Amino acid sequence: MLTEVHVPEDVPAAVGLIVSGATVLGGGTSLMPALNDYGSPPTELVSLRRTGLSGITVTGSTVTIGATTTLSQIEHDSRLQILNPVVRSIASVPVRNLATVGGNLFVPQPYGDLAVALVALNARAVPAGGSGPAELPLERPALVTAVTFELPAPGVFKYVKAARRRWNSASLVTVAATIVELDGLVSGARVALGGVSDHIVRAAAVEEALLGRPLTEETVAAAARAGLGELSPADDAYASAWYRTRVFPVHLRRALLGR
Amino acid sequence: MKIVSLRVNGAGQAFIARPGTTLLLALREQLGLTGAKRGCAQGACGSCTVLLDGQPVVSCLVPAVTVDGAEIATIEGLADGQVLSDVQQAFLDGFATQCGFCTPGMIMSAEALLDRNPDPTRDEVNEAISGNVCRCTGYEPIVSAVLDAAARRRSRAGEGAKL
């Protein structure tokens, strides 16, 4: 049962409330559905809405997105074209106007496609309270004030989200990757997967199978085979574990080769 | 309990909110604006869509105390007296309603789209209303009505420019 909703004006005040046991409320799009219709232990929320954590800065190739920046703000920021298809693949307009970048880092799979993309972009989370930026996905919940990453060269970032519907549908398989090629061979690969486990999968075996090889159908097919061992999908309302595994190679190929 | 002040459809409003009072319930139960509907309380049906500082949001997921001072627009504020907005009129003329439960949220999503994008493609309309569930119409009359409304608005803007 919701017992209090705090709306602090700055981060230290928010941190203080969290330390005393309150739960962080970003856009509310994941948390509020559970609180609206279901019983719960007494719960205090800390809304970050007024903590000044909203905003996007791009300095050179370095992008910093404040934690309470909404998915819609990213969608409409011309400097972040790269993330436009990512955020538009998530939920719907009236949800994206609430949902925040920080919140997306913590939503359960098969949701959280922006976080999948941020993992592929090697983004770092900036925690509140001075400790250094942390690699994604975060190992444990923490108050994040921003995420930051380097914009990749054009064409390096790849993204495909397979869902049951064109818009507003959860992930069956999400593939986000940064692929760098040098002299016709893959010289750098960072591949993140959504929808295929209870957590975001950093697909090391896929990356390894790509490195040093030409980005061809054969290479990607072999990488997909290598990646099967990294999947641990579950049955849910959208699709079975069998189906997600079965179509993973198709969507990996469509993401990496564009066909 | 906190006192929350909002501007709703241009008028100042204040009410006392419990922690669990969402913007939707505040509008419906405390301000008497029942146009926004509760279809799921999960943010997944869009029946509760209103504009929060100009942006469409699912008001069922917004604790009212977090939006103190905000500007809210609801379906009740669209018509100018007896004169309907272009979107409302296009929905009416195009038989884009059946049971009517999704209609207020659908219209608010459409208004927000046209505010941002006066000449949307069919695909852009599809995306803009994909968070609003309609179980009756099959969407086609709704998409057509939004495109029709866009044309009406553009034609009105064109007339305005000539003056």
Place this chain on the structure above:
Amino acid sequence: MPRVNPIDTEYFKDERKAGDFTVIGTTVQRSDALGHVTGRTEFFEDRTFPDLAHVKIHRSAHHHARIDSVDCSEALKVPGVLRVITHRDVPSNWYVVLRLIGIEPNDEPVLAEDRVLYKGEPIVAVVADSEAAAIEGAARVRVGYTELPAVFDVEEALAPDAPVIKQAGTNYFVYEGHHARRLRFGDVERGFAQSDRIFEWRYSSAPIEHAPTETTGCIVVPQSSGRLLIHSNTQAAFFTLDNTALILDRPFTDLQVKGGTVGGGFGGKVDVMVEPLACIAATLTNRPVKFVYTREEEMQVSSPRAAERIYIKDGVTNDGRILARKVMLYVDAGAYSRHSPYGTTKACAHLPGPYTIPNVYADCHCVYTNRTPSSAMRGFGVTIADFALESQMDRIARALDLDPLQFRLRNAYRDGDLKAHRKVAEGTALIEVIQRAAALVGHELPDEYLALTSTTPRGEKA
């Protein structure tokens, strides 16, 4: 402008009266549309009452279990909780949906007594002065169970060694002494013997939810006269009134139902599920009470369209005349009857589809399983049967290398044909819609098929 489908007036010209209507047949604006687009249309939940109390339900955690204990003490400690309601508070603890259409037994309790037959079955209702308190109270009810074996498959439920889940003694509804609603017409075995080819296949479906955007609900307001005013989104106001009065064991004139504006029904708001408990809560607290399903309750606890399993065996001549059709149909009623026995009869009445087949045999079973009770939905008894029947028609046409529309036209029922349920067909138009649809997509039909009409008697002994 509204899209209007063209009316092809070339068909049934003689029977269509000349257009001498003034209003009929013309597009008139919907009388409710202005309210819809302005948000002024008043749905049941758009009424507010300052002292409104709320009902929420504690539901079964198991598919099939004996209830050993119910402990409401923690629920009553939640601030704002006013009352808990158990089956002991329900004057006549049986839903009587089928009694009103003359079918017994009443098999479903309003609140569970000593057992639960599906996950989500209501056990305790909690009344509180806020929705949040009612939710919290319902969550804190503790029920002790002994789990019992559950049955989920319609054919397994009918097997001799299946656990019997129904107190009536059978896992199926008994139709006047029969285990199924029967259809017997002609001699189906002789028909098979006369046929060149036999085709037998199985079809099935999963349950489907009405998924109205407005969930099922009501607000009950005690009146100064002592009567109860029920604001409801029921699809059937008197159905709700009569059933509720029987459960409350109160005079029918004690109740008034107001409604008429519904945020989508599709058959899902026919069963009387929320009004009786809301009336009891309003009576016990003497306050206006709202009971509205959450979205999850609407999706998983409110009755869906029944899943069905259908076996069809057809005997057909090489040139495409169906001589015999045998159908074994199983309706998954879930844990309780609701309207499923009636829907199963409706499915039986629909067989063998819109075709004239001289020998027909069907057993339509209404089977109980440990899942959410199914009930009426748009196309009740027919939708799934049509899927099976028309898939069957397509497969046979392909197997015989016949044009799929010609095969249907060859067997289409016409005026004067005796249907399997022994009513003479009249007003038929299957031939014409097939011909017109073929024209719509440029599917060419030979002249002899274009010349067929529903009003020309079939030139053969049926």
Place this chain on the structure above:
Amino acid sequence: MTLLRGRGYASVNYPTGMNLGGDPSQALIHATTMGGFVISLSSVDLGQGLKTVVAQCAAETLGMPMANVIVDTADTDTGPHCMGTFASRGTHRIGNAVIMAAREARDVMLAVAAEELEADADDLETDGTGFVRLKGSPETKIHIQDVTLAAHFKQGRTISGRGIYLKERNYPVPETGEMDPDSCQAHACTVAEVEVDDETGVATVLSLHNAYEVGRALNPAMAAQQVEGGGWMGVSHAVFESTEPYYPASRDHGPVDFCEYLMPGPAEIPVQSSVILERPASNGPFGAKGIGEMTANAPIPAIANAIFDACGVRLTTMPFTPESILRGLDALRA
């Protein structure tokens, strides 16, 4: 990747009304002082437009403009009994009851007008714009407001009418299933076109082409709404919907909200084209049959048959998920 296209057909019929009858609906109608006609019902409008269509039935029967008709419905204190809105019965049963009530009211209206015009009621007619006039001499006329004023304050008569429609209850013969299961039957034939992705098993419904025989399209735009919305629901049933995705083996993973309960969004709708045929039913209001339910039915098998046509996979279990199609494709390729 290959996108495989196919076309499928289905033809169906559908009964109007509770199939065993015994499902009455009533209507009362009375005139107000100034020429309004109030139809009192307890019937429910689910959004299909019942209130509008019964007003049309009343206006047509009375011979009065739509603006004179008021529908007051769904209050059990003020409206007479109605069985309910289901079983494709609303337009048929309630429409018939309203017509019956309106005829009775019209007779009184004409009698009152006859007295005012000093004419024989049998010689009077309505002009549809609000006047009652003498057949053959249209200048001899009286406005409905003057008729109802006279009825109230001069002649002391109630212009009112009662209507009921009941199809007698029928009981199936247990041994044979002999029964009378319908009031009339509407008809449909649907042609569906689909596209199947041979790598993912995703079937996209491209178009539905329908011919519907509806008895009489009382309000063509509202008939189109039923056809189009029902066609969408058919697509939804065919390729998306289930409360139990793992039926019957497991009750797990039942969708609980509109995220999990899948239905076509606006981007998944097929192109629909439809033609209406009218074979008026002898017992229907102006010949109308109930079509609200049937519009979802024919698309489902038409889509199943189109998927087979596209890719050779026969779907025998609803819904036709990408998984079921892909398993079928895999079996064909094995």
